[in-house]
Amino acid sequence: MSRRISLRRILSWQFAAAGLLPLVLVIVALLGYLLPSFERTLRARDQVLANAITEQVMSFLAAPSQGLDTGAAMLRKGLPLSQITSMFDALAAARGQTGALMLIDFEGRVASVGLPERWQAYRDNFIGLSLGSQPYVRKALRDNRPVWSETYLSPVGGQISVALAVPVDGQVLVAEVDVDRLSQSVAALRQGGNVLAVLVDRAGRVIAHPDSAKAREQVNLSDIELVRKGLRGESATGRFTLDGRDYLGSAVPIPALGWAALIGQPTDEVLGPLYAAAGITLIGMLLAAGLLLYVGNRTAGRVARRLNLVAARGRAIADGRQPGALPPTRVSEFAQIGDSLDTIFERLRSREGEVRAGAERLRTLLEGAPMGVIEVRVEPAGRLVVLGANPLVGRVLQTDVDATLGHSLQGAYPGFDNTVVDHACQRVVQEGGNVALPGYEYSAAGCERVLDLVIFRHHAGVVALCFHDVTERVAAERALRDSELRFSAAFLAVPDYVTLSRVSDGTIYDANEAFERITGIPRGSAIGRTSVELGIFVRPEQRAEIGKRVSACGRVDRFPVEMRRADGEVFEGVVSAREVNIGGESCMVAVMRDETEVRRAQRALAGLAAVAGGSSLRSLLDAAVEGVGSGAVAALACAVSDDAVELSGLLSVDGEELLGRIHSPAVAVAVRGGSFAEWMPTAADAASLAPLLGVRAYHLIVAPVSSEARGADALLVAVPRALEYPETSRSLIRMVAERIGQEFARLRAEDDLRSSQQLFSQLFHASPVALSVSAMPGHKLLDCNDVWCHQFGYSVEEVVGHTGLELNLWVNESEREALLEDLVQRGESADREAWMRRRDGSEILCTVSARVMRDGERTLVILSLIDVTASRRNEQAVRQINATLEQRVS
Numbered sequence: 001m002s003r004r005i006s007l008r009r010i011l012s013w014q015f016a017a018a019g020l021l022p023l024v025l026v027i028v029a030l031l032g033y034l035l036p037s038f039e040r041t042l043r044a045r046d047q048v049l050a051n052a053i054t055e056q057v058m059s060f061l062a063a064p065s066q067g068l069d070t071g072a073a074m075l076r077k078g079l080p081l082s083q084i085t086s087m088f089d090a091l092a093a094a095r096g097q098t099g100a101l102m103l104i105d106f107e108g109r110v111a112s113v114g115l116p117e118r119w120q121a122y123r124d125n126f127i128g129l130s131l132g133s134q135p136y137v138r139k140a141l142r143d144n145r146p147v148w149s150e151t152y153l154s155p156v157g158g159q160i161s162v163a164l165a166v167p168v169d170g171q172v173l174v175a176e177v178d179v180d181r182l183s184q185s186v187a188a189l190r191q192g193g194n195v196l197a198v199l200v201d202r203a204g205r206v207i208a209h210p211d212s213a214k215a216r217e218q219v220n221l222s223d224i225e226l227v228r229k230g231l232r233g234e235s236a237t238g239r240f241t242l243d244g245r246d247y248l249g250s251a252v253p254i255p256a257l258g259w260a261a262l263i264g265q266p267t268d269e270v271l272g273p274l275y276a277a278a279g280i281t282l283i284g285m286l287l288a289a290g291l292l293l294y295v296g297n298r299t300a301g302r303v304a305r306r307l308n309l310v311a312a313r314g315r316a317i318a319d320g321r322q323p324g325a326l327p328p329t330r331v332s333e334f335a336q337i338g339d340s341l342d343t344i345f346e347r348l349r350s351r352e353g354e355v356r357a358g359a360e361r362l363r364t365l366l367e368g369a370p371m372g373v374i375e376v377r378v379e380p381a382g383r384l385v386v387l388g389a390n391p392l393v394g395r396v397l398q399t400d401v402d403a404t405l406g407h408s409l410q411g412a413y414p415g416f417d418n419t420v421v422d423h424a425c426q427r428v429v430q431e432g433g434n435v436a437l438p439g440y441e442y443s444a445a446g447c448e449r450v451l452d453l454v455i456f457r458h459h460a461g462v463v464a465l466c467f468h469d470v471t472e473r474v475a476a477e478r479a480l481r482d483s484e485l486r487f488s489a490a491f492l493a494v495p496d497y498v499t500l501s502r503v504s505d506g507t508i509y510d511a512n513e514a515f516e517r518i519t520g521i522p523r524g525s526a527i528g529r530t531s532v533e534l535g536i537f538v539r540p541e542q543r544a545e546i547g548k549r550v551s552a553c554g555r556v557d558r559f560p561v562e563m564r565r566a567d568g569e570v571f572e573g574v575v576s577a578r579e580v581n582i583g584g585e586s587c588m589v590a591v592m593r594d595e596t597e598v599r600r601a602q603r604a605l606a607g608l609a610a611v612a613g614g615s616s617l618r619s620l621l622d623a624a625v626e627g628v629g630s631g632a633v634a635a636l637a638c639a640v641s642d643d644a645v646e647l648s649g650l651l652s653v654d655g656e657e658l659l660g661r662i663h664s665p666a667v668a669v670a671v672r673g674g675s676f677a678e679w680m681p682t683a684a685d686a687a688s689l690a691p692l693l694g695v696r697a698y699h700l701i702v703a704p705v706s707s708e709a710r711g712a713d714a715l716l717v718a719v720p721r722a723l724e725y726p727e728t729s730r731s732l733i734r735m736v737a738e739r740i741g742q743e744f745a746r747l748r749a750e751d752d753l754r755s756s757q758q759l760f761s762q763l764f765h766a767s768p769v770a771l772s773v774s775a776m777p778g779h780k781l782l783d784c785n786d787v788w789c790h791q792f793g794y795s796v797e798e799v800v801g802h803t804g805l806e807l808n809l810w811v812n813e814s815e816r817e818a819l820l821e822d823l824v825q826r827g828e829s830a831d832r833e834a835w836m837r838r839r840d841g842s843e844i845l846c847t848v849s850a851r852v853m854r855d856g857e858r859t860l861v862i863l864s865l866i867d868v869t870a871s872r873r874n875e876q877a878v879r880q881i882n883a884t885l886e887q888r889v890s
Helices: 007-076 081-094 117-125 135-143 179-190 212-217 225-231 267-319 332-367 391-397 419-431 471-493 513-519 540-553 596-609 617-628 665-673 683-693 726-766 786-792 813-826 869-889
Strands: 098-104 110-114 160-168 171-178 196-200 206-208 236-242 245-254 259-266 372-378 384-389 434-444 447-459 462-469 497-502 508-511 555-564 570-582 585-594 633-639 644-651 657-663 677-679 699-704 714-719 770-776 780-784 828-837 843-855 858-867
Touching: 007 081, 007 098, 007 160, 007 171, 007 196, 007 245, 007 259, 007 267, 081 098, 081 110, 135 160, 135 171, 196 225, 196 245, 225 236, 225 245, 225 259, 236 259, 245 267, 259 267, 267 332, 372 391, 372 419, 391 447, 419 434, 419 447, 419 462, 447 471, 497 513, 497 570, 540 555, 540 570, 540 585, 570 596, 633 665, 644 665, 657 683, 665 677, 665 683, 665 699, 665 714, 699 726, 714 726, 770 786, 786 858, 813 828, 813 843, 843 869
Parallel strands: none
Antiparallel strands: 098 110, 098 171, 160 171, 196 206, 196 259, 236 245, 245 259, 372 384, 372 462, 434 447, 447 462, 497 508, 497 585, 555 570, 570 585, 633 644, 633 714, 644 657, 677 699, 699 714, 770 780, 770 858, 828 843, 843 858
């Protein structure tokens, strides 16, 4: 377990942290803002100072440049050398920054020199000096532009100087500038502060310095990174070290001269105020931390003392003692805690009283409960001690309840003396929950009972054994099981298919062995499922009808059904059922008897009797096979010789029609004899017939067909087994043979009719008159010939199925109604004239004739329409001509 820390210490540190954390965040935010702002301000100031120095230097160097420009103008005007020298002296004396002004002639020698007054006595010493080899002179002549020199030792004044060379028509004017005076000019810009301002030339040598000695020594500062950046034409700010002291400053290039200005201020002077402010801030933070710790410790002490009082009061409440009152406080939360503790104490007192009352009520309830209850204490050593029991325990277990108190469970109630009850009590008292022991057999001297026992934990270390006496119920269940065994033996021994199922939905509760033998469905797979789910009933509505009748009448007798075996084979039978009530649920015992063979024969006879005159030969042969039984084959036979028979329309076992010739004198004699014959063929005949018939015939039957049929001589039936119902089968075969003769006669009549219809169709389509056929009633067109289609502009497909009204053929509907009235009254109408409408909307005058005829079950109307439009127009024209001639003659 981790080491505990006092609440006082935790609160003290939390108060201190809560106070210091905002202060630290504010300081960090200020520093984050002020340091970059300070750096930007410092850089801006250095940049301004550097720009001012640059302007001062350019202004300082402007005087020599202006003097040289004046001399160049005088020289171009061709003034005498003496005047130029006098002008140079005046400029040297007037401008203190210019040391000497010289004119270098074409040979590179000094031709004239202007000097300050103190040096003019030495003028002759400088006339004729050769300065043409100086680099800045040569560069000025070469580039033909003003050029500033590097620092050098002046031959005139003997001090470190820089010179400006200006080319003038092959000569050069040179003005020297004293570096000491440039340093003094730069130093004047320090504004009284400790600011370092340095100028360096293109080589990095000091040109101007607040300390003139440094300028005269020409110290090289090119090793400083800021100086190198300035000489490269870049402005930069940063730290640098000079003469052993750290500076913070900037370097600014002077592009016109190729120089650089270095401005700096000692780092300790720049950052000194910041260091002082940081120290003051740190001291303030330490003082604030100490103050916060002190205040937090005092506050935490008061909170901890109050919480200790609250804890002491809570322990008193837990121990059941009367808690003392808390001292008054002005803190509302502490007051609420005190009030809550008082409320908790009062509620605990109330709950304790309720628990005691509830325990008393529970004891009273258990004494009158309809179940036995024994309260047992489980001791650490595992001994079970009886603490109490209700009166029902004494009555059921035949003991004195008061005498068992304090005794062990096994001694007081010997029927519980086993490890099952002992282990259950130990488990419940340790793990909780409950253990159910249904059907527990309690056995003691003079007391044999069956109990439904439940053991659960009552409270800590105590369990309760609750039981119901189910002795009588168990005895009744055993008696019922014995009865069920007797019923089951009889149930299973019945040879018919027997099931026990629910009436409402057909769920199967049980089935006998005959069910499995007849249907092929295992009993285990059928139980719990409905007959519809098993697919037993071919028509599920039959099962529904059986259930309806059983529910209404309580029974059903010999109800015909169609059933399906597991392999898909359909069989027929009858079902008889009786309603029984099992456990308050309506069930039925159903017995099904397989009558497939009987039903097949009956159905074949009934089907044959119901065959109409138009039945096919296959239907008749199917009826013959159905009546005789599965596996049989039936065929039409014609004798072709004394020992050969031609078979046609043969229906084999797999349903295919076969044609062929068999050679069997016995069969040929029977077919040619024209009488009914029946025999069992010899093994040799059966073997010779098997390849063509597809079965090995056990029984052969020959029935003659009517001699007028002229389609077959006899009906041959081959049966691969003994006939089950021989009389029924013989009668059926005779009837089929007779019906086959009738069928051949019907087929011959149908052939004659088809020939007549073909002839009519040929005449109909070959007619030169527009003809159409329609059906009555309704008068929908069934057909029309090509002349009709050409005359009215329609195709056959467009008019079939439509009436003349739908096609808008009749111009005057009254003419159509008059024609139909004639057909209804007289069956025909001839030579009526009517205006008809073609598909394109044009109208034609037609002579219409119609006749009603019968075609089997249908009434047809044959309609002819002759276009007489042109004839009537010609007749009209002739009449007009005759009338005109008569007028002329008269």
